[in-house]
Structure formats: structure tokens, C-alpha cells
Amino acid sequence: MFPGRMALAPPSAFERLARLLEGVNPTSFPIDNAPVALTVGEPQDDPPQFITRIVNDNARAFGRYPPVVGTPEFRNSAAAWACRRFNLPPAAIKPDRQILPLNGSREGLFLALPAIMPETKHGGRPVVLVPNPFYVTYPSASFASGAEAFYVDARAETGFLPDFTDVPEHILQRTVAAFFCSPSNPEGACASRENWLQLFAMADRYDFTILADECYCEIWHASPPVGALDARYHSTGGLERLLSFHSLSKRSSVPGLRSGFVTGSPSLITALTRFRNTCAPQVPIPVLKASAAAWDDEVHVEENRDRYRERFAIARRILGNHRGFRLPDGGFYIWLDVGDGPAFAKALWRETGVRVLPGAFMSVERVPGDTTSNPGFPYVRLALVHDPATMTAALERIADFLQGVWQQ
Ligand SMILES: Cc1ncc(COP(=O)(O)O)c(C=O)c1O
Structure with a gap:
């Protein structure tokens, strides 16, 4: 306890x-x-050798504090990858306004909530929708930020994804954010475009943020899963109400590098950047350098x-x-x-x-x-x-x- x-x-x-x-x-x-x-x-x-080599070659930069927003090189590579991977036009993600490096996606998934959490919503305690089963950071972040976690079951009958349409109206009224993981951990279910659009429609109606945990999106078997960025951008021409979290831990088999990033709505990225700037460790420059090369490489x-x-x-x-x-x-x-x-x-x-x-x-x-x-x-x-x-x-x-x- x-x-x-x-x-x-x-x-x-x-x-x-x-x-x-x-x-x-x-x-x-x-x-x-x-x-x-x-x-x-x-x-x-x-780990791929080119990643460890770049970290080693840049080890002297461990002697400097890195900027919270990372380097232009990292932001450009991350933005270019996200646009390629999710079929967005190259200008859809502005590297300077919509990319924030993270020490692994976990800390961003946690810190996003205190960065955006109001004291109350519609006169009651704010709610975060959490898939059940979940990655443990979701409820932890919900409670730490003063919200209540409302669990949404994912069972065989719901295609192993949470069915948000079952959430009662009075809960949706107080909802500030919803976590959605695709491919999901632990079940390995992938959200369809319709699943994403349905959730975005609810987010627009009830004014909440979607925290899309997509750290497994590069590990797929038949075809690449549709991402939140793709679904949102191609339905509205923007990325409002979305924070989409990505990581090299699984994509590049470097869980110890602690390297990820978040992208999405410019105003949400600004809020998270300002908050992280008060409390989170910046991503080291050698890690940013190696990560930029990793996001550039598909082989x-x-x-x-x-x-x-x-x-x-x-x-x-x-x-x-x-x-x-x-x-x-x-x-x-x-x-x-x-x-x-x-x-x-x-x-x-x-x-x-x-x-x-x-x-x-x-x-x-x-x-x-x-x-x-x-x-x-x-x-x-x-x-x-x-x-x-x-x-x-x-x-x-x-x-x-x-x-x-x-x-x-
Ligand atoms: C569902 C899910 N989200 C996020 C993470 C965090 O990954 P990282 O912080 O290494 O990017 C993990 C790690 O196992 C995970 O399984």
C-alpha cells in the first residue's frame, strides 16, 4: 500500500x-x-552497434547539462520518423513545437498528467480513463496528479482493447485524460482507425486528452498498426487533444538507453515542456545524438x-x-x-x-x-x-x- x-x-x-x-x-x-x-x-x-558507438564517440558531452527540449538534430529526426511512420505530410509535425525528448516514454506518460491536471472538472474530482489490464504507470500517474482512475476492461469479448463506449456519462463529464495503448501491453491488440476515431470523438465531445502509448508500434507481424497521429491528422488536419508517446526501448532494443519522445498538440507539448523543465532530468546529449541516428534508420x-x-x-x-x-x-x-x-x-x-x-x-x-x-x-x-x-x-x-x- x-x-x-x-x-x-x-x-x-x-x-x-x-x-x-x-x-x-x-x-x-x-x-x-x-x-x-x-x-x-x-x-x-x-543493442545495435552504431548506437553504442555514437554514445561512446560523444561521451565528452556528458560533461554538459543538456537543454530540456533536446537538440534540433534529435527533434528533426524524431519528427521525420513520426511523419514517415504515420503517413503524415512532412510539415505536419513542427520539430521545434511538437517534439519533446524523454528519458524513455515512461516518465512522459507519468509527468503528462500533473502537467495538465485541473483541481476539479465540472465541480468534481478529475478522472483519468485507464485500460484494465494496464501499464502500471497509468494508475500511478492518475492518483499522483490528484485524479481518480476509472478502469475500462479489455477482455476477449472487446477484442482485448478497452471499450470506452461503456464509460458512464457522469464519469465522462469529469474525464481529463484517457490512456490508450496500441499495440497494447499485455494483450498485443492493435487499435483500428475506427477505434482511434471513436475515442477522439469522445475526447472532443467531453474535452479530454488522449495519452497514446505507442512504444510497441514498430513491433508488428503482418502490417503496421494505425497510429493515433495518423487517425487524428487525417480526420482533422491537426493533432489537438493528443499526446503520442514513442520509444527506442523496443524499436531498437535499447531499453537501457532510456530514450523516447512525445509529440502531438503544440499546446499540450508546451505545457509538458514547461512542467518537465521544473522537475525532470533532461536527456543526455550523447543519448540524443545516438537516438537521432536510430530514428533515422529503418534497417x-x-x-x-x-x-x-x-x-x-x-x-x-x-x-x-x-x-x-x-x-x-x-x-x-x-x-x-x-x-x-x-x-x-x-x-x-x-x-x-x-x-x-x-x-x-x-x-x-x-x-x-x-x-x-x-x-x-x-x-x-x-x-x-x-x-x-x-x-x-x-x-x-x-x-x-x-x-x-x-x-x-
Ligand atoms: C506499455 C508500455 N508503455 C511504456 C513503457 C515504457 O517504456 P520506456 O520508458 O522504456 O520507453 C513500457 C515498457 O515496458 C510499456 O510496456
Whole structure:
């Protein structure tokens, strides 16, 4: 439990997993005699060499404080990538007014809310719409900024995306912002153009901001997911009420570089820049330099996508017959229906030395004490972030476990 206004904010799923597995010792480690973690969404591939080389070559610039708005070079590269990726004309995003570098998208997703949160809306406490399951920063930011989180379930019946049309009118009246993640973590569902337009129509009607978390938008299998920038720009000619968050962590397999950016409405970017300028660390200049080169390059991204395609092919071959298996549209997770995620994760760890993340730890119960009201409860999340040999061995252990111990 956190204190005060954070009391209702869920803790990190990894903290909960550590508690669940405390004192549970695997009987063996069948994969190279070591445990395997499919828990963290951390690409295990080596960072592209050109990225590390640029950081090294510019290391002297660690001796200077960087500007909060980054460098023109970074802003130009980020804007050009966003326009290319989301089919916008080159002038649609002004690098100087609509790009703000971030130390990874996480801090921007958090800081955006205090930067825009009013004390009240329509005489009541402001509300933030949060998908359920969620990335834990969403409720954390909501409560920290003095708002209330209103959870919107994403279930198989809603295509694994939150159905915002179900949100009651009195909640929408007080809504200040809505998080929407596509491809979604943990489910890997991608929003269609219609999904985005429907949400923007609600945002226009009820005057709220969309916080589009698109850090997985470069990891896709068949075709690139439609982005918030694309949907908004091509329907209105602008990016009002939108902040769209991007990251190199997954796109370029550099989660430790801590490099992302946010783009969208000029007035929202100004508000966030002013606020960050009072409290957030600036992005280091060597990181900005390497990041500009990374946003300019597509070759390493295509290679990265191919690696994930190979891992998903392995997963389909090994787990495809399990009734709870589903191939996601994007991202690098399998959202596997096992009936009871926490019990499964604990038994799997004990029997096979493979760690997976229970979906229940990434979502909340709508009715306290009723696990069926937690849309993540039946699932576990598997991160396909290892090399093919490790992935094969780990997934085979899971398949054996599903057919053997788990069914008894
Ligand atoms: C859904 C989602 N959003 C945001 C992030 C933050 O990524 P980063 O801060 O590395 O850009 C993550 C990281 O795993 C994520 O899964």
C-alpha cells in the first residue's frame, strides 16, 4: 500500500510476483541449468552497434547539462520518423513545437498528467480513463496528479482493447485524460482507425486528452498498426487533444538507453515542456545524438521485427494447440489463457524454473475479492525476448507443463 492519495494505486507487477514466488524453490532448472525469466518486457538482443558507438564517440558531452527540449538534430529526426511512420505530410509535425525528448516514454506518460491536471472538472474530482489490464504507470500517474482512475476492461469479448463506449456519462463529464495503448501491453491488440476515431470523438465531445502509448508500434507481424497521429491528422488536419508517446526501448532494443519522445498538440507539448523543465532530468546529449541516428534508420528495425516473427513462429509451433493460445497483432508478448494466472505462474516456476507474469498483477478487480471481475486473472504474460534456442526450450517446458502437471 502507498500512503495518502496513492493508496489506491496498484504496486508494480514485479513486486507482486516477487511476493508470490517468495520461498518457492524450483525443483530443477532444465534450461542450461539456469532459470529463465519471460516476465520483463526487456529485449535481450544486443543493442545495435552504431548506437553504442555514437554514445561512446560523444561521451565528452556528458560533461554538459543538456537543454530540456533536446537538440534540433534529435527533434528533426524524431519528427521525420513520426511523419514517415504515420503517413503524415512532412510539415505536419513542427520539430521545434511538437517534439519533446524523454528519458524513455515512461516518465512522459507519468509527468503528462500533473502537467495538465485541473483541481476539479465540472465541480468534481478529475478522472483519468485507464485500460484494465494496464501499464502500471497509468494508475500511478492518475492518483499522483490528484485524479481518480476509472478502469475500462479489455477482455476477449472487446477484442482485448478497452471499450470506452461503456464509460458512464457522469464519469465522462469529469474525464481529463484517457490512456490508450496500441499495440497494447499485455494483450498485443492493435487499435483500428475506427477505434482511434471513436475515442477522439469522445475526447472532443467531453474535452479530454488522449495519452497514446505507442512504444510497441514498430513491433508488428503482418502490417503496421494505425497510429493515433495518423487517425487524428487525417480526420482533422491537426493533432489537438493528443499526446503520442514513442520509444527506442523496443524499436531498437535499447531499453537501457532510456530514450523516447512525445509529440502531438503544440499546446499540450508546451505545457509538458514547461512542467518537465521544473522537475525532470533532461536527456543526455550523447543519448540524443545516438537516438537521432536510430530514428533515422529503418534497417535495424526491420531486422528486429524479423527476430520477433521468428520467435512468434516458434511460439505458434510449440503452444499453438493450447486452447488458450492466441497470436497477437503486435508487440512481443503472448497473453496466454491458463484459467488461473497466479496459481499457474507459481506452479510453473516450482516445476520448471520458468518465470511468467500473472495477468492479475497487471489489472484490478472491479469487485474487491471477486477474481472473475479481474480481466487479467485467467492469463499469464510471456515476453518473447530471448534468442530462439532459449525461447524454444522455455516454451517447450511450458507446453509440457500445460499438458502434464497443470491439467491434473
Ligand atoms: C506499455 C508500455 N508503455 C511504456 C513503457 C515504457 O517504456 P520506456 O520508458 O522504456 O520507453 C513500457 C515498457 O515496458 C510499456 O510496456
